[in-house]
Amino acid sequence: MSEIIIPDNLKYTKEHEWTKIEGSIATIGITAFAQDQLGDVVFVELPAVGKELKAGDEFGVVESVKSVSSLYAPVSGKVVEANSALANNTKAVNQDPYGQAWMIKIAMSNPAEVDSLLSMAQYEESLAGN
Amino acid sequence: MLKQTPLLEKHRQLGAKVVPFAGFEMPVSYKSIIEEHNAVRNNVGIFDIGHMGLIKIEGDEALALIQKVSTNDAAKLELNQCQYSVLCNENGGTIDDILVYRLPMSYLIVANASNMDKVLAWLKTQAKNFAKVTVGSYENYCMLSLQGPQSKVVAGKVLSLDLTTLKRNHLIWWKDIIISGTGYTGEDGVELIVAKSEAPKIWQMFIDEGVQPCGLGARDTLRLEAGLPLYGHEYNEETSPLEVGYGWAVKFDKGDFIGRAALLKEKETGLKKQLVGLEFDGRAIAREGYSIFDIRNSIFVGKVTSGTFSPTLNKPIALAFIDHKNGDSVNVEIRGQKIPAKVVAKTFYKR
Numbered sequence: 001m002s003e004i005i006i007p008d009n010l011k012y013t014k015e016h017e018w019t020k021i022e023g024s025i026a027t028i029g030i031t032a033f034a035q036d037q038l039g040d041v042v043f044v045e046l047p048a049v050g051k052e053l054k055a056g057d058e059f060g061v062v063e064s065v066k067s068v069s070s071l072y073a074p075v076s077g078k079v080v081e082a083n084s085a086l087a088n089n090t091k092a093v094n095q096d097p098y099g100q101a102w103m104i105k106i107a108m109s110n111p112a113e114v115d116s117l118l119s120m121a122q123y124e125e126s127l128a129g130n
Numbered sequence: 131m132l133k134q135t136p137l138l139e140k141h142r143q144l145g146a147k148v149v150p151f152a153g154f155e156m157p158v159s160y161k162s163i164i165e166e167h168n169a170v171r172n173n174v175g176i177f178d179i180g181h182m183g184l185i186k187i188e189g190d191e192a193l194a195l196i197q198k199v200s201t202n203d204a205a206k207l208e209l210n211q212c213q214y215s216v217l218c219n220e221n222g223g224t225i226d227d228i229l230v231y232r233l234p235m236s237y238l239i240v241a242n243a244s245n246m247d248k249v250l251a252w253l254k255t256q257a258k259n260f261a262k263v264t265v266g267s268y269e270n271y272c273m274l275s276l277q278g279p280q281s282k283v284v285a286g287k288v289l290s291l292d293l294t295t296l297k298r299n300h301l302i303w304w305k306d307i308i309i310s311g312t313g314y315t316g317e318d319g320v321e322l323i324v325a326k327s328e329a330p331k332i333w334q335m336f337i338d339e340g341v342q343p344c345g346l347g348a349r350d351t352l353r354l355e356a357g358l359p360l361y362g363h364e365y366n367e368e369t370s371p372l373e374v375g376y377g378w379a380v381k382f383d384k385g386d387f388i389g390r391a392a393l394l395k396e397k398e399t400g401l402k403k404q405l406v407g408l409e410f411d412g413r414a415i416a417r418e419g420y421s422i423f424d425i426r427n428s429i430f431v432g433k434v435t436s437g438t439f440s441p442t443l444n445k446p447i448a449l450a451f452i453d454h455k456n457g458d459s460v461n462v463e464i465r466g467q468k469i470p471a472k473v474v475a476k477t478f479y480k481r
Contacts, residue, residue, distance in 0.1 A: 039147075039159055039162065039163050039347065040162050040164045040439075042413065042415070043413040043414060043415065043439070043446075045414065061414075061465065063413075063415050063439070065163045065164065065347060065351060065441070066158070066163065066350075068415065094162075
């Protein structure tokens, strides 16, 4: 397996979402490990802008040729943006999971939830158990 | 404890993702299922199918046993030919779908890995009804599959012989290797039965020639595009070859065989379910087990047996059993939503 990149400026969940915090906005996507496990991604289903999510809610799905995986909100808040460009560029999830393939932006309603997300080191440790 | 083919180390060296499949550690993909799929559609790819079960039937009554347990007419096989056939139980349900090879001194059965132990036990039990037949497994041989429009040219070059005239379901011998014009991808192809001890060397010759290694992921998308059934998905002990649409492999006129009466009755009274293809306009994939409903009155009509994204058609496809339909479309429930699908012929792709 190729080496899995885990940037240290992001927060993570055990379900393999990454979260980038900028003020009260959380940008969310799936990790390099997740896309590597899925293989060729062919469909991404994202929520409508305005949707209210609680931490842990399913907010969408990502389908590869061989399987379908749910996406879970790392934090609570309102969806303020969804990356509609992914619909026609699902390859980005495999090629640039932390950049072009961001999925949604959430205006956080409870920023304290960020503290319970995993750091790079903690996420790396959770992968070692896989 | 999972079993291994002789090529597991080769797969790991090539960076394959290895998963448990039918009791074996098998490569699911090396880099990208779609790239491996396209290599087979456009050029050539090689598969390790060393998990397939190889069974030897020999003795004066070998043909009689095969005729008794299988639906196709093995008496039509000439020397060095093979045919697709089905092993049915008394109810017409499917024990396994197989290939039967007629070799000079014996018959060779290729069984699905997941069914190998069951098939071997079934054949040994049935063989007790015959005085002059023995059933055993080939422990020292395994299969490789080379598939794609360039497969015969490339295999011929690597093995230094002319394979361009090898016909579908015919086989030739080369040194200790059996080469058959067979495959499970909807493409032209050849399959090699080789000594396990020689398999890594032969595999490497094809890899060195630049042939794309392909895993189970691409094998599944390729067979689905070609509308080919897979045991455990389309076939099982409660499903007959007629329901799968393989009536062409059931020869009622060849004499008695196990399941004949049940299949004949099914043919005369009508099928309870039918395997169909489904095509979608959207991008969501209907996976195995998803429910299907009549598009007009929302009555449950069946379930998806296999579903994937078709790299060749660039859209989702599925195989499904339905008991009836109103018109040309059905609804498939995908994550709580009813998604319309067009009912089409199972063969999504024909070369």
